[in-house]
Amino acid sequence: MKALPTNxxxxxxxxxxxxxxxxxxxxxVSATACSGGAGGxxxxxxxxxPGGGTLRIALGQxxxxxxxxxxxxxxxxxLDQLYEPLVRYGLNGTLQPALAQRWEVSRDGLVLTFHLxxxxxxxxxxxxxxxxxxxDMQRWISDxxxxxxxxxxxxxxxxxxxxxxLVLRLKEPYYPALQELSYVxxxxxxxxxxxxxxxTFVKPVGTGPYKVESMSTTEIVLxxxxxxxxxxxxxxxxxxxxxPDSQARLAALKAGEVDLIGGxxxxxxxxxxxxxxxxxxxxxxxxxxxxTNLLLTFNLVSGNPALRDPRVREAINYALPRQxxxxxxxxxxxxxxxxxxxxxxxxxxxxNSRSLEFNRDKASGLLSDAGYAGSGTRxxxxxxxxxxxxLDPGLLPQxxxxxxxxxxxxxxxxVDIQIDTLDSTAYADAATKRDFDLKFYPxxxxxxxxxxxxNNNFRTTEQINLYSAPELDQRIAVALTTTSDSExxxxxxxxxxxxxxxxAVAPLVELPRVWAIRTAVKGFVLGPTEYDLPLTGVxxxx
Amino acid sequence: xxxTVPRVRGRWWELVTRVLGRLVEMSAIILVISMVSFxxxxxxxxxxxxxxxAAKGLAVTSERxxxxxxxxxxxxxxxxxxxxxxxxxxxxxxxxxxxTGREVTGEVVDRLVPTVTLVAAGGLVTVLVGLLFGLVETIxxxxxxxxxxxxxxxxxxxxxxxxxxxxxxxxxxVELGWFPTQGMSGGLRALVLPALVLGLPAGAALGRVxxxxxxxxxxxxxLVTARAQGYPRTACILRWALPNAAVTSLVVGxxxxxxxxxxxxxxxxxxxxxxxxxxxxxxLRFRDWHPLQASxxxxxxxxxxxxGLSLALAAAVDPRARVAx
Numbered sequence: 001m002k003a004l005p006t007n008x009x010x011x012x013x014x015x016x017x018x019x020x021x022x023x024x025x026x027x028x029v030s031a032t033a034c035s036g037g038a039g040g041x042x043x044x045x046x047x048x049x050p051g052g053g054t055l056r057i058a059l060g061q062x063x064x065x066x067x068x069x070x071x072x073x074x075x076x077x078x079l080d081q082l083y084e085p086l087v088r089y090g091l092n093g094t095l096q097p098a099l100a101q102r103w104e105v106s107r108d109g110l111v112l113t114f115h116l117x118x119x120x121x122x123x124x125x126x127x128x129x130x131x132x133x134x135x136d137m138q139r140w141i142s143d144x145x146x147x148x149x150x151x152x153x154x155x156x157x158x159x160x161x162x163x164x165x166l167v168l169r170l171k172e173p174y175y176p177a178l179q180e181l182s183y184v185x186x187x188x189x190x191x192x193x194x195x196x197x198x199x200t201f202v203k204p205v206g207t208g209p210y211k212v213e214s215m216s217t218t219e220i221v222l223x224x225x226x227x228x229x230x231x232x233x234x235x236x237x238x239x240x241x242x243x244p245d246s247q248a249r250l251a252a253l254k255a256g257e258v259d260l261i262g263g264x265x266x267x268x269x270x271x272x273x274x275x276x277x278x279x280x281x282x283x284x285x286x287x288x289x290x291x292t293n294l295l296l297t298f299n300l301v302s303g304n305p306a307l308r309d310p311r312v313r314e315a316i317n318y319a320l321p322r323q324x325x326x327x328x329x330x331x332x333x334x335x336x337x338x339x340x341x342x343x344x345x346x347x348x349x350x351x352n353s354r355s356l357e358f359n360r361d362k363a364s365g366l367l368s369d370a371g372y373a374g375s376g377t378r379x380x381x382x383x384x385x386x387x388x389x390x391l392d393p394g395l396l397p398q399x400x401x402x403x404x405x406x407x408x409x410x411x412x413x414x415v416d417i418q419i420d421t422l423d424s425t426a427y428a429d430a431a432t433k434r435d436f437d438l439k440f441y442p443x444x445x446x447x448x449x450x451x452x453x454x455n456n457n458f459r460t461t462e463q464i465n466l467y468s469a470p471e472l473d474q475r476i477a478v479a480l481t482t483t484s485d486s487e488x489x490x491x492x493x494x495x496x497x498x499x500x501x502x503x504a505v506a507p508l509v510e511l512p513r514v515w516a517i518r519t520a521v522k523g524f525v526l527g528p529t530e531y532d533l534p535l536t537g538v539x540x541x542x
Numbered sequence: 543x544x545x546t547v548p549r550v551r552g553r554w555w556e557l558v559t560r561v562l563g564r565l566v567e568m569s570a571i572i573l574v575i576s577m578v579s580f581x582x583x584x585x586x587x588x589x590x591x592x593x594x595x596a597a598k599g600l601a602v603t604s605e606r607x608x609x610x611x612x613x614x615x616x617x618x619x620x621x622x623x624x625x626x627x628x629x630x631x632x633x634x635x636x637x638x639x640x641x642t643g644r645e646v647t648g649e650v651v652d653r654l655v656p657t658v659t660l661v662a663a664g665g666l667v668t669v670l671v672g673l674l675f676g677l678v679e680t681i682x683x684x685x686x687x688x689x690x691x692x693x694x695x696x697x698x699x700x701x702x703x704x705x706x707x708x709x710x711x712x713x714x715x716v717e718l719g720w721f722p723t724q725g726m727s728g729g730l731r732a733l734v735l736p737a738l739v740l741g742l743p744a745g746a747a748l749g750r751v752x753x754x755x756x757x758x759x760x761x762x763x764x765l766v767t768a769r770a771q772g773y774p775r776t777a778c779i780l781r782w783a784l785p786n787a788a789v790t791s792l793v794v795g796x797x798x799x800x801x802x803x804x805x806x807x808x809x810x811x812x813x814x815x816x817x818x819x820x821x822x823x824x825x826l827r828f829r830d831w832h833p834l835q836a837s838x839x840x841x842x843x844x845x846x847x848x849x850g851l852s853l854a855l856a857a858a859v860d861p862r863a864r865v866a867x
Contacts, residue, residue, distance in 0.1 A: 062824075064642040072598055072641075145600050217652075218725060218816050243724055243814050247708065251723040254716045425593045425829045432592060432602045463603060 053540030054237040055521065058249045058258045058267035062217045062242045066204035067194075069140050069186045076184040077266045077533035078240055081222055083188035083206035086114055086133075086166075086181045089447040091528050093346035095178055099128065099189060099207065100166075109173025109483035110156075114166040122191035123211040123225040130160035132192055137168075139199075140186040149187065150455060150480070151177050173481045175488065176451040179346075183447060184531045209233040209536050218242050233536045234523070243267065246397070250276055253283065253516060259540065262286070262515030264445070264530040269514050270397035271331040277516055284519050287333055288526055290342040290510030292445040294396070296320075296406065296438060297466045297505050303437040306383050311370040313503035317356055319363035319413045325405060326509045329398045333514060337507040340499060345449045347479075347489055349496040356507070363413045378414035386416040387437035392427035395440060402440070402508070432464060441466065442511060446529045451480055454495065458504075467504035564854075568846050575842045576631075579835060580624050586829070591616055593829035594640045614640075614831075627835065637832030641825065646836045650818065654840070656726060657806055657817030661844065663733050664740030664802045664809075668795065671745025676752025676791075677784070680760075681776055691749075698746035703805065707739045707812045724814040736813045740805055744798040751794045752787055759783040789860045796852030800845035807841075 063075045068083050086100040100114040120128040137158055146152050154177070156169035170177065181187050191205035204212050209230065210222035220240040224233050241258060243249045249267050252258045254277070262269040274285045296316070298307045306312050322336030336356075343351040367385070372378035378385045391403050400421070407417040417438070422430060430436055444452050454476050460468040475498060479491035499505070517524055520541040527534045591610040595602050611617055615626065630637065636646040679691045698706075714735060715723040721735050722728040756779060759765060765778050810819035822837035824830075 064644075071600060072643075148601070216816075218727070218814065241725065244820075245724075245812055245814065248711075248724045248812065248814060251711050251716050255719060255723050257723055257725075424827060425596075426586075428596050428602070429589050429592050 052234065052236045054239060055235050055260065055535065055538060055540055056239045056241060056258045058243045058252060058261045059220070059240040060242075060244060060246075060249075060267040062244075063215075063220065065201060066212065066215070066220075067201040068184070068188050068190055068204075068206075070201070071145060071186070073185060074265065075220075075240070076531040077263060078220055078222075079184050079188070080208070080527075080531065080533050081210040081238060081535065082204055082208045082212065083184075083190060084208050085183070085188050087178055089179065089182040089528055089532075092344055093179070093446065095182065098182075099133075103178070105178070107483070109175065109481075110170050112168040112170070112177060114168070116164045116166060117229060118164065120207055120229045121227050122193070122205050122207050123227065124191060124193055124205050125227070126191045126193055126205075128189065128207055129163045130166045131163070133166050133189055134158050134160050135192065136189045137166075137187075146186055148452065148456060149180050149183065150174055150451065151180050151187075173483050175483070176480060179447050179451075210235075210238055213237075230536060234539045235535060238535060246270065246273065253277070253518070254280065256282075256518070259518045259521050260515065260524070262517075263513075263533070264292070266533070268397075269516055271333040271512060271514055272397065274331060274333070274514060274516065282519055284517055286513075286515040286517060286526060288513040289344060290335065290337075290512055291344060291449075291530065292443045292511045293337045293340060293342055294402075294508045294511055295337075295340065295441045295443065295466075295505045296508055297441045299434055299437050299439075300467060302434045304383070304385075304387055306372070306380075306385055307387070307437060309370050310503050311366045312372070312385070313506070315363040315366040315370075315413065316410065316415065317363075317503060317506045318359045318366070319410055319415070320406060320506065320508065321358040321409060322356065322508060323358070325402060329401050329405065330509065330512065333512040334509040337510045339496065339507055340453070340505065341443060341450055342510045345446060347450055347492040349493070349500075354500060360413055367414060372414070374414065376414070377416040384416070385414060386418065388418045388420055389438040390420045390422055390427060390430050390436040391440070392424050393421060394424050395442070396511075399440065434464065440508075441505075445531075447531070450492065455480075458495075458499070467499070467502070469498070469502070472498050564850055568843075568850060571846055572839060572843055576628065576835070576839055577624070579838045580627070581620070583831060583834065584620065590614065590829045590831055597641050597828050597830070631836075631839075636836040639825070639830055639833045641828045641830045641833070646832045649821065649833065650836050650840060653816060653818045653821050656815055657803075657810070657819060657841075657844070659733065660736055660740065660806055660809070660815060660817060661799070661803055661848070663737035664744070664806075665799055665848075667737050667741025668744040668748055668798060668802065671742060672748030672752055672791070672795070675746060675749025676756060676787075677779070679749065679753040680756040680779055680783075688753075695746040695750050698742050699750075701743070703739055703743070703808045704812055706742065707735070707809070710735050710738060724812075726815055736809050736815055739812070740802055740809045744802055744805075748791065748795055748798055752791055755787040755790045756783050759786055789856050792852050792856035792859065796849040796856070799848040799852060803841055803845040803848055 059075060059078070061074060063073060063078065065073070066075070066079060066082060067073060068079055073079065084099050086098060087103065088096040088098045090096040097117075099117055099120060101117045103112065103114045105112055116128070116130055116133065122128060126132070140146050140149070141152055141155050141158070143152070151170075151174065154170045154172055154174040156171045159167040159169070161167060168177070189207060194201060194203055194205045196202050207229070209225055209228045210233065211225045213221045213223045215221070219242060222238040222240075224236055226232070241252075243252055243258070246268065249258070249261050249269070250273055253261050261267045277283045277285055298313060300308055322338075326332070326334040326336050338352065338354055338356045339349040341348040367378055371380040372385055373380070389403055389406070391399055393400050396402070403417075403419045407419060410417050420430075420436075431439060443449055456462055457466045458468055458472060459465060459476060460470065460473050462468070472495065475491055475495045479488055479495060482488050482491065513526060513530060515526060522539045522541060523537045525534065589607070591607045591614060592602055594610045594614065595606045600606060615623060618626075627637075634647060636650065638644065639646055639649060642649070675691055675695055679688045682688055682691075711723050714720050720731075722732050726732050760778065760783055765782060768778050768782070769775065806817060807819035807822055809815065810817045811823050814820070818837050818840055821833060822841070825833035825837060
């Protein structure tokens with residue numbers, strides 16, 4: 001019988017050899033894949049001097065087109081690079097010249113005369129004249145969909161006595177008109193070549209420091225406008241990269257793929273996310289005092305009838321520990337709010353003019369006085385103090401945590417809160433149909449405030465107002481139409497007094513402005529509003 | 543009497559009928575999916591007409607919502623709406639996106655290539671990882687290495703996609719800078735991390751299936767005999783067991799590939815990959831019905847094709863599998 005072959009004689013060395021080849025191949029492939037990538041995270045030290053360079057900015061949402069008259073556009077900071085207004089909103093509400101070099105308002109407040117800057121051209125060479133400005137204004141001023149811009153309700157006629165003068169006549173005095181003309185949309189000026197013969201938007205062309213080179217669903221690339229009237233902008237290119245996920249934005253910033261994130265309308269950065277950026281010397285967190293307040297608002301029309309008793313609203317105000325919310329939920333970057341607006345809004349209520357102390361006993365006492373008793377959830381007859389709070393977690397990163405904190409704190413005074421978490425569309429639906437008792441509401445921020453918020457949310461004529469009363473309507477009307485500054489200030493003070501006396505809303509916190517930037521970027525300062533993004537003086541060191 | 547060799551025409555005919563049968567089956571599945579998704583979308587909270595008005599940036603008033611309802615044809619009965627949609631779809635018209643104002647067909651075509659690329663790369667990762675895990679677990683002697691690998695497989699299968707993505711990005715993009723953190727613009731390097739996040743869990747699952755199947759095959763008569771004759775264990779596994787395990791792997795792989803297609807929805811969101819998955823999420827957020835329907839149908843079609851392709855491969859590799867289907 002033939003001997004059985006032993007292992008050694010039938011061992012096939014090429015199998016082991018195959019393993020080694022395979023292993024070597026994998027190493028080779030991964031080495032070539034990684035060889036070019038090593039420089040990704042540390043690019044701060046090379047490149048041209050701070051005159052020039054490319055600034056890369058994250059963008060939270062893709063944009064369909066950059067039509068300044070289209071209300072769908074939400075990339076305000078991008079539009080700010082392309083299109084300019086007549087006047088700009090400066091620090092604390094002082095208006096600065098932009099396309100209008102100077103302006104006058106007639107004594108009766110009905111005639112606004114703008115003297116346009118000389119020698120301004122659109123990025124395609126077309127001249128910016130009073131006639132061009134008039135055509136642009138006429139595109140938005142009579143559209144009822146633009147009613148959030150109060151000028152549309154008061155506009156009379158637009159005249160152009162000469163090439164450099166634009167005259168806007170109003171039907172009644174409306175002081176916010178100038179401030180509204182500093183908005184990003186729809187009041188800015190695109191070139192006539194942006195529209196075709198039938199009035200359809202074809203391409204974004206403006207007078208701004210940058211112009212569009214290319215645009216896709218994932219990025220918008222802007223290049224320097226060499227004929228910009230305000231002097232040669234420093235940066236060669238500005239690239240906006242769409243990164244919808246906030247963690248991905250943070251990772252991109254840390255890895256050096258973008259230079260700037262933050263802002264309410266650009267690529268929001270949450271206060272608690274700034275902790276992740278702490279020990280990174282190449283990154284800097286920029287935070288500035290609040291321009292918006294977060295309010296807890298009540299459905300006084302179709303909500304729980306208990307809310308119509310001002311004592312209940314007052315009790316809710318005393319039952320909330322605002323300081324604790326500001327410190328713990330916003331990483332110390334927020335401050336407690338006691339008024340509808342933060343103090344740096346024009347005509348805002350003075351800070352600390354009333355104390356909304358945190359006092360559970362006072363709150364409980366008020367509720368008992370109002371007749372709501374009981375050891376668990378208080379009730380009076382058929383009405384229980386059980387409220388439905390609708391919540392859109394996308395509103396703020398800490399929305400959910402805040403709602404749970406409010407729920408816990410109100411439970412301690414006998415008020416039961418049911419939190420209904422909805423996605424943004426369902427939330428908008430519920431808010432419009434007034435299918436809620438409580439909801440959070442952030443104020444708009446400059447340049448819309450204070451009149452924008454009052455116009456849209458505190459007048460009886462608005463379908464989904466937060467609070468309204470005939471006396472309040474009158475006071476708001478006086479504040480907006482009087483031509484005397486002192487009378488206006490007094491009228492606003494009366495509006496605040498009225499809102500506070502009636503406990504119209506429960507202010508919670510002043511929301512901070514949070515941005516983060518790579519230190520390789522020089523000369524960047526936050527704009528006066530979250531809608532602006534001044535980049536003309538910025539340079540990138542790498 | 544020996545069986546006659548089937549005539550050439552008969553074999554071709556069998557292939558043609560088989561392919562046609564598959565196509566009919568796939569079309570029926572897609573039709574059912576379209577009906578189900580159409581009715582499911584009707585159950586979501588959040589009114590489409592209100593969302594459409596809000597998406598235009600206009601203040602929501604009851605007149606506007608009513609007008610939008612009528613414009614979108616929402617006041618028609620559901621069955622009629624479905625048939626209208628179906629009729630237009632058969633002509634290639636998938637409607638207009640309320641969110642962007644552009645035609646859905648064009649938008650979806652733009653996004654097809656990124657998704658297919660991602661699925662292909664993810665599939666490659668699945669195959670490689672599956673082979674690696676399955677083979678190493680089977681070939682390794684002793685108990686430590688296989689147990690370790692089983693543990694690693696379990697981790698990869700259980701870890702949610704976003705957690706895996708976070709870990710990989712934190713290590714390979716932020717710390718080491720080897721790959722971009724998101725987006726498609728880095729060339730092949732940008733494809734690596736999304737493909738890994740997509741393919742690793744499926745690869746781990748495939749690895750386990752392969753290891754189990756290889757163990758089964760090793761105890762079959764012919765391989766026991768070969769081992770007894772002295773053939774090395776590794777050789778047995780690679781030369782004989784592995785090809786025979788191919789069929790099972792392909793069938794399982796096909797199902798996993800179909801799952802990969804649907805997993806692209808999450809992976810594309812995480813990595814900002816401009817494919818159909820992220821299009822679907824964006825449309826859902828805005829209750830943009832037409833893009834949503836088109837995306838769902840397209841992904842379903844891709845998943846079905848992927849599965850059908852691997853079943854066809856399995857049939858090609860092993861004639862016995864044709865009967866087993």
